[in-house]
Structures are given as structure tokens and as C-alpha cells.
Amino acid sequence: MNGPSPPDELPPESTHIPGEVGPGGIEIAVDREKCMGSGNCAYWAPQVFDLDDDGLAIVVGDPSGGEDRVQLAARNCPTEAITVRTR
Numbered sequence: 001m002n003g004p005s006p007p008d009e010l011p012p013e014s015t016h017i018p019g020e021v022g023p024g025g026i027e028i029a030v031d032r033e034k035c036m037g038s039g040n041c042a043y044w045a046p047q048v049f050d051l052d053d054d055g056l057a058i059v060v061g062d063p064s065g066g067e068d069r070v071q072l073a074a075r076n077c078p079t080e081a082i083t084v085r086t087r
């Protein structure tokens with residue numbers, strides 16, 4: 001009985017919060033192919049970003065009220081792995 005195994009890795013753009021979060025909506029994505037695990041994003045916006053067991057960034061929280069910090073985190077990402085889109 002060998003069924004399909006779950007994937008070992010998350011897809012590259014696995015962290016995504018749909019646009020209905022926060023006033024006006026904000027979408028955040030981390031390109032895990034670009035992320036080099038510096039942790040800058042978790043420093044600037046710890047309520048939104050964290051590093052997973054592989055040492056790569058994931059989106060963990062609701063950015064509402066913290067959009068400025070999310071933008072700061074995106075600007076300070078050394079590999080430009082974070083995309084922030086507001087509506």
C-alpha cells in the first residue's frame with residue numbers, strides 16, 4: 001500500500017493572505033525561492049512574519065493595523081522576496 005506521499009516542501013509562494021484582510025485589503029506573499037532566511041521581516045513585523053523550521057519566512061499573522069511595518073519589512077528584505085499589494 002504505497003499511496004502518494006505529502007510533499008516535503010511548501011510551494012515557492014506558499015504564504016499568502018487574501019485581500020480581505022485589513023482596511024482596504026492587503027496581500028502579502030513571500031517567494032521562498034528568493035528568501036535567504038535573514039529574519040529581517042520577522043524583526044520589523046513579528047506579528048506578521050516568522051521563520052519556519054527550514055529557516056525561511058512565512059506569513060503567520062494578520063497585518064491589519066500593521067501595514068506600515070509590513071511595508072518596512074518588504075523594503076528591508078535583502079532579496080526582495082516579499083510582495084505587498086494593497087487595494
Ligand code: SF4
Pocket residue numbers: 030034035036037038039040041042056057073076077078079080081082
Ligand atoms: S527579510 Fe526577506 S530574505 Fe529575510 S527572512 Fe524575510 S523574506 Fe526571507
